[in-house]
Amino acid sequence: MGFRYLKLADEFVERIEQGGLKAGEKLPSLRDLHARTGLSLATVYNAYMELEKRGMVEARHKSGFYVKPFMEDILPLPKMKRVAAKPQKVSMNALVEFILESVGDPDMLPLGTAVAAPELLPIKALAGAIRAVSSKYIRSRELSYGPPAGFGPLRRTIAKRAIGFQQPVNAEEILVTAGCMDAIQLCLRAVSRPGDTVLVESPTFVCYLQLIEDLNMYALELPADAKTGIDLPSVRKAVEQNRISACILNANFQNPLGFEMPTEAKQELVALMARKNIPIIEDDIYGDLYFGAARPKTMKSFDQKGLVLYCSSFSKTLAPDLRVGWTLPGRFLPQVKRLKINTSMTTSKLNQMIVAEFLKEGAYDRHLRKLRSAVKNQVADTARAVARYFPEQTKISAPKGGFVLWVELDKGVDGMKVFELAKANKIFITPGVMCSGTGKYRNCIRLSCGHPWNEKMEAGIRILGEIIKEQTKG
């Protein structure tokens, strides 16, 4: 009985996603559907509430439920450009530091950092977990160094949670790290050496580029499509023409484009790299933040040779500050573990215990459902505001998950200038140039949608629009 409404909701989701019900269309009335299906009024009502929670429909006062407009219809997508790629020395970007330092600044409108607002995090439940864990931690004298691979119960929980979107995982294959970047740097150091070339998507996440430079490696940036991800023809060509030692890729809800690679593309990419024996470092930190009906598969789930080093963390969904991430480094586990010991010894057991405690009650899944729905709506609200206030020629990504929108402005507009002017107006965005080491994306900006939509946000996007219009004229 309890699941009938979910089944009904899922049917609607499917119809909406397949275009059978379009944005703005009215759903059948409750009585109507009740009569048509023979389901109880309560079931029908719960199904509509579920759809609303998932951000698929909206209730209009005294009028009924309507399919909520989402992304595709708002503005055109930015177009990927296939350009000849060559390995590049990446240049440092002092902006990263400024941006991280400003995360907590309450005076800035937080459109800069891809992180959930504290009010979207399960603060009360986390407080309970911290309380529960503190006394256990002290009682059982856990103050000494923990095992380098991580706290056993947490590793087992992570293994269990992988069921469904990942191939079967043993807790022993998991290495806990201090967040996802820590996992990525350890994995990259395990598979590559100074002077090596590392394949990344373009645009990509600035910290990968800086990491590659820090390790005296070269980045090969290959074009990615806002809808389907890294361009497979370009990848095929690149692996023939270059000695590539590793890739760092987001297949799910890439930062900054928000794409979800189609399952077949993931499969093909993994097979291609397997043939060439090239390890893939898969950053799946946004994987749980899907806007669709189900969690997408990972590249790791198609990995047959242990060549995919999967990385993720609880920073985007639970508590950035706890610095608890993990990796499934496949056949490179011994190397990654060794590097971990020689860089940070172990990860705080206290923090791992807090996460494990929170995870064990099913509270995490409830929280994720709420968070996904909130973020999806925030992304859509931001995109709609961009459509209202930005110049007409603006293009925008249509993310399938995650926190960020990628906005392509008129060719003449300098995103760095927009960033500076926005900052002066207490609005915090990310300039597109940060997402490449080659000076591309000067006319792009990235907007983060981790914070609840409100009038202040609306006003911020409006001011941003004015700044950009001013720049477009100039």
Place this chain on the structure above:
Amino acid sequence: MGFRYLKLADEFVERIEQGGLKAGEKLPSLRDLHARTGLSLATVYNAYMELEKRGMVEARHKSGFYVKPFMEDILPLPKMKRVAAKPQKVSMNALVEFILESVGDPDMLPLGTAVAAPELLPIKALAGAIRAVSSKYIRSRELSYGPPAGFGPLRRTIAKRAIGFQQPVNAEEILVTAGCMDAIQLCLRAVSRPGDTVLVESPTFVCYLQLIEDLNMYALELPADAKTGIDLPSVRKAVEQNRISACILNANFQNPLGFEMPTEAKQELVALMARKNIPIIEDDIYGDLYFGAARPKTMKSFDQKGLVLYCSSFSKTLAPDLRVGWTLPGRFLPQVKRLKINTSMTTSKLNQMIVAEFLKEGAYDRHLRKLRSAVKNQVADTARAVARYFPEQTKISAPKGGFVLWVELDKGVDGMKVFELAKANKIFITPGVMCSGTGKYRNCIRLSCGHPWNEKMEAGIRILGEIIKEQTKG
């Protein structure tokens, strides 16, 4: 009034340390001293209790107070050998992993890891700090990424605590890290590149050697004396003959030799490196665990060019698991900060807040006094047991602080074999070969004295002695 007894105690400490009162000598009786000095009986009594607490004297039943024998008299010191040094590729050591994984094993006699027993840590006060911080943490919604440089109040406290043994420090010069190894790896990466040569003491800490190998650098191991530290003539020669890009050195209570470099030697070393523009990464993690009357100065305190990158942590004195360390990287601050962002973004604020909370009440200094006295006695007890049970030709270090004893066995004894046989007997030690990348120190072992002395320890050292005697015959 309250400080008279401390003044009196300090006078005794000075006389003992300068040899005016020798090990085993009886102190004047309380009445005698009271009569001689005109100080109250209570003051005299408190002074003696203070000396006992500091591990300088022991009360013998109905007989009075005696100067406690410490290290120098127990067994001869191992002799440093000056050998031609050349930069070496360091080879990996799987033992490290085994050793870290066994830290928490309650069945093993813990003579392997240089860490304080949980019962020596201020568990109750830490529990209080965790409780106090948890609610603050949740209330002020500190769950998001903290500033990459670290939690402000903690940095300010660390700066304040540096007064006395360090030159004046600004909180802005401090970067918080996930423990001391994290600080060291960031600093080494900031000043050196793949292919570079890094100068270390010999013997040294295994994780430095593994880190150097991980970063595709070379280690130049220079001989260190068990009493005075790295051999300055060897250093002078080495900097002339090699292009050295950095040093990683312990000046205070080196792991494994336990020496304290004389102040002038520190000064000379810093000046020498400054002339050559070679950065010194100073690991001062044991600096607060001095057995003498005062905290020794650091090399950093003689740094005039910003070339000393000072590293330390709370892992050896407060709570290893919290993973809170820090560095004062001098002129390399921007580079170190950047590397930190690209490897782990930030350090958990929760853990930093716990440490800051604990530090603010003066509880840390009270705890340190107790800990120092406990560790000093444990080291002396272990050394005395070694003298009782090990073969006659055994040599032993006389640490001035820290947790470890370095034991040199007969030339024919294989420390790895001793390690294996000890392990089979549920005794956990560190083989000397781990402290060099060159196969030196096969006939050495390291004993950690972080745990309270008891009959089980005594029995363990006795069994170890039997194992070694058996090996000596063979």
